[in-house]
Amino acid sequence: MKISENWLREWVNPGISSDDLAAQITLAGLEVDEVLPVASAFTGVVVGEIISAEPHPDADKLQVCKVSDGVETFQVVCGAPNARPGIKIPFAKIGAVLGADFKIKKAKLRQVESFGMLCSASELGLSDDHDGIMELPVSAQTGEDFRAFLGLDDQIIDVDLTPNRSDCLSVAGLAREVGVLNKLDVTPVQITPATVVVDDAFPVRVEATDACPRYLGRVVRGVDVSAQTPLWMVEKLRRSGIRSIDPIVDITNYVMLELGQPMHAFDLANLSGSIVVRMAKKDEQIVLLDGQKVTLRDDTLVIADENAPLAIAGIMGGEGSGVSAQTKDIFLESAFFAPLALAGKARSYGLHTDSSHRFERGVDATLQDKAIERATALVIEIAGGQVGPITHAVAESALPDAAIVTLRRKKLDQYLAMSIDKDLVTDILTRLGLEMIEVTDDAWTTKAPSHRFDIAIEADLIEEVARIYGYDNLPSSMPQAAVNFTSLPESKTQIQVLRSILVSQGYQEAVTYSFIDPVLSKQFLPNIEPVPLANPISADMGVMRPSLVPGLVRAYLYNQNRQQSRVRLFETGRRFIGSVEALAELDQQQQIAGLIAGSRHAEAWYHGNEKVDFYDLKAHVEALFALNNGGKPTYERSECEFLHPGRSADIFLDGQFVGLMGELHPQLSKTLGANQPIYVFDIALSAVLNATLPEYEAVSRFPEVRRDLALLVDRSVPVSALEKVIASAAGDALKNVLVFDVYQGQGIDETKKSVALGLTWQHPSHTLSDEEVNNSVEQTVAALSEQLGAVVRG
Numbered sequence: 001m002k003i004s005e006n007w008l009r010e011w012v013n014p015g016i017s018s019d020d021l022a023a024q025i026t027l028a029g030l031e032v033d034e035v036l037p038v039a040s041a042f043t044g045v046v047v048g049e050i051i052s053a054e055p056h057p058d059a060d061k062l063q064v065c066k067v068s069d070g071v072e073t074f075q076v077v078c079g080a081p082n083a084r085p086g087i088k089i090p091f092a093k094i095g096a097v098l099g100a101d102f103k104i105k106k107a108k109l110r111q112v113e114s115f116g117m118l119c120s121a122s123e124l125g126l127s128d129d130h131d132g133i134m135e136l137p138v139s140a141q142t143g144e145d146f147r148a149f150l151g152l153d154d155q156i157i158d159v160d161l162t163p164n165r166s167d168c169l170s171v172a173g174l175a176r177e178v179g180v181l182n183k184l185d186v187t188p189v190q191i192t193p194a195t196v197v198v199d200d201a202f203p204v205r206v207e208a209t210d211a212c213p214r215y216l217g218r219v220v221r222g223v224d225v226s227a228q229t230p231l232w233m234v235e236k237l238r239r240s241g242i243r244s245i246d247p248i249v250d251i252t253n254y255v256m257l258e259l260g261q262p263m264h265a266f267d268l269a270n271l272s273g274s275i276v277v278r279m280a281k282k283d284e285q286i287v288l289l290d291g292q293k294v295t296l297r298d299d300t301l302v303i304a305d306e307n308a309p310l311a312i313a314g315i316m317g318g319e320g321s322g323v324s325a326q327t328k329d330i331f332l333e334s335a336f337f338a339p340l341a342l343a344g345k346a347r348s349y350g351l352h353t354d355s356s357h358r359f360e361r362g363v364d365a366t367l368q369d370k371a372i373e374r375a376t377a378l379v380i381e382i383a384g385g386q387v388g389p390i391t392h393a394v395a396e397s398a399l400p401d402a403a404i405v406t407l408r409r410k411k412l413d414q415y416l417a418m419s420i421d422k423d424l425v426t427d428i429l430t431r432l433g434l435e436m437i438e439v440t441d442d443a444w445t446t447k448a449p450s451h452r453f454d455i456a457i458e459a460d461l462i463e464e465v466a467r468i469y470g471y472d473n474l475p476s477s478m479p480q481a482a483v484n485f486t487s488l489p490e491s492k493t494q495i496q497v498l499r500s501i502l503v504s505q506g507y508q509e510a511v512t513y514s515f516i517d518p519v520l521s522k523q524f525l526p527n528i529e530p531v532p533l534a535n536p537i538s539a540d541m542g543v544m545r546p547s548l549v550p551g552l553v554r555a556y557l558y559n560q561n562r563q564q565s566r567v568r569l570f571e572t573g574r575r576f577i578g579s580v581e582a583l584a585e586l587d588q589q590q591q592i593a594g595l596i597a598g599s600r601h602a603e604a605w606y607h608g609n610e611k612v613d614f615y616d617l618k619a620h621v622e623a624l625f626a627l628n629n630g631g632k633p634t635y636e637r638s639e640c641e642f643l644h645p646g647r648s649a650d651i652f653l654d655g656q657f658v659g660l661m662g663e664l665h666p667q668l669s670k671t672l673g674a675n676q677p678i679y680v681f682d683i684a685l686s687a688v689l690n691a692t693l694p695e696y697e698a699v700s701r702f703p704e705v706r707r708d709l710a711l712l713v714d715r716s717v718p719v720s721a722l723e724k725v726i727a728s729a730a731g732d733a734l735k736n737v738l739v740f741d742v743y744q745g746q747g748i749d750e751t752k753k754s755v756a757l758g759l760t761w762q763h764p765s766h767t768l769s770d771e772e773v774n775n776s777v778e779q780t781v782a783a784l785s786e787q788l789g790a791v792v793r794g
Helices: 005-011 018-027 146-150 163-168 171-182 231-239 247-259 354-361 368-383 409-416 422-431 458-469 495-504 518-524 549-560 580-585 614-624 666-672 719-729 770-788
Strands: 002-004 031-037 042-056 059-068 073-078 088-098 107-109 112-114 155-160 204-206 214-221 263-267 275-279 285-287 293-295 301-304 309-312 330-336 386-394 404-408 435-439 443-447 567-574 590-597 634-637 643-653 656-664 678-684 705-714 734-743 752-761
Touching: 002 005, 002 231, 005 155, 005 171, 018 031, 018 155, 018 171, 042 073, 042 146, 073 088, 073 112, 163 171, 163 354, 171 247, 171 422, 204 214, 204 386, 214 275, 214 368, 231 247, 247 263, 247 354, 247 368, 263 309, 263 368, 275 330, 285 309, 330 368, 368 386, 404 409, 404 458, 409 458, 422 435, 422 443, 422 458, 495 567, 495 614, 518 549, 518 666, 549 567, 549 590, 549 678, 590 614, 614 643, 614 656, 614 678, 634 719, 643 678, 656 666, 705 770, 719 734, 719 752, 719 770, 752 770
Parallel strands: 204 275
Antiparallel strands: 002 155, 031 155, 042 059, 042 088, 059 073, 107 112, 214 330, 214 386, 263 330, 275 301, 285 293, 301 309, 404 443, 435 443, 567 590, 590 678, 634 643, 643 656, 656 678, 705 752, 734 752
């Protein structure tokens, strides 16, 4: 909310500077966003009067004016279309400075000398209006300093209020706060009830009493809409960010800013039957004052007559019933609308008005009489007219009740970490407008004023005492707390270690949404029904992810579309499989997943441009298991729907399935638009978090012995099966099994493959003899032949 400092000081005038006032308001919890001057800097501008205006002899659009400053008369050449004798205007004399450095000098325009400049509002930094020179009231004193005449040595205070403090959305509300903070009395505007001179009244019927417990209306006949809004009112509106329109609209806006009560004026001639405050009928339509045609919902409160809606209550009036240049009689409206009835309605129609901003947050439910009397007095003063009686429609039972709140001394001292004198607390609460029902040494029982509908519980009173007493006056101390460090078990690998392992392999960590497109979920896992979201962010985020892989693949495609061909990504997070109806069965297992694609190495002159393959991915997966105490993982051919049937594997640990890895299925890659093979892994995080505790083991002083075996086996036999048989048959001295060649092709049966293995033995206590090694080899070959049908290749 923007408000003029001078206007505020008319109500309460503390003896502090503008900066100190802004700081004081901010420290009280009403944050001041900025303080701006009401006009640009200028000097040497006075109130001038045009004595005469003659056409320029050599220019059709220029006039030669005689301008008086009250002492002398000056010749000024002016191009403003509204320059004419008898009007008073801002006159920048020779030597005047406008803005930062625009100095007025003697000039010659089309051979006619000009001694000064007649100024528009835009040239003085007052508004964007540059259509003509600014016209001043005839009451302006010729020769008076223009800045002093308009009070331009003023500041605009822009206060950013929290939603609970709508009581300060007015000069009156902000003045109350400043008065309390400075222990000063507030001087409100004096409001005298208007004298009723006509008996004309327009009937009012409130059907939606819960949404509108109080509605006041008054007829004023014979108003002059063509009257000029006083400059003081125009300026106060301008400094609050509101444009002057006509005297009736200006008055309703002025009362809203002054007292905090939004109002509206209808053209009485356009009303039919009676005013009806009701809920809109479904699909009713109204054309608003801004020309927008709105189709109403049946949850919207409207002000209507017997024929049609006239306004959306508390938001905006209709075009057909608004005040126009032809208006002679008006119907003033002043109402209280329940905040919950209007909350969100303006936004739902794409609207936001000063009125809706206030009603949504709350307006004083007792303010309507005062506001309509103030508006009536201003209408009579500015536009004339004959006043009718006020029509009241009030449902007392629906009006909000003042809250009775008790503040306990014990709680106040506890929260403020200090004890404030009882009389000072009483004074603070009283100055805030709270009625003291009972005051004891242990508690204050209070009744909140009608404008402080945000005070409802004890904590609200504690906050009020703290901010008025001054947050900077409260004791400050360093918080103390016992810090209990949680021990990290050595038997668990920290997730940061796993991240470091992958980062060292060139991966970058990704964070993708836990929600994915239902179509994408079906493309990857057609046999799993994903968990749907009740209120998805968008249609392409409608289900919980059953795997981390789809999100990583989408991230890869995003990079691919931006010419990034070498991509390595990993992510840790939950995947969701099951049903929300049976939460106990909803599997939310933590996973670690990764993706690689593109070149094996970053581009360089010293190596080729080989692409990554399945074995690069396998090496990265095994690096994650390197610290695991559950042994090495084993692999079996995967049947996963989204992986290549011949280039993928399921991962097992101690016989339990823990994850999968492999190339993305070529058909799926093509459907998604990938331009190269993509390799992914998805592993249960718990499977790679069990660390091996370090144990000392002496290094053998005796030599290793290696034997190589070339075995012919069926193509369907996996190497892991060979390794398993060798581990059980080769003896305890076996240290390592290395696969160093796999061959299929010419010279062997097409149903077979040749696997070359290097077996290494080493004993910790003696040198192995040839006989011991040969026996181990024979036992191993026999076991392989018996269990897997393996034959040593000749």
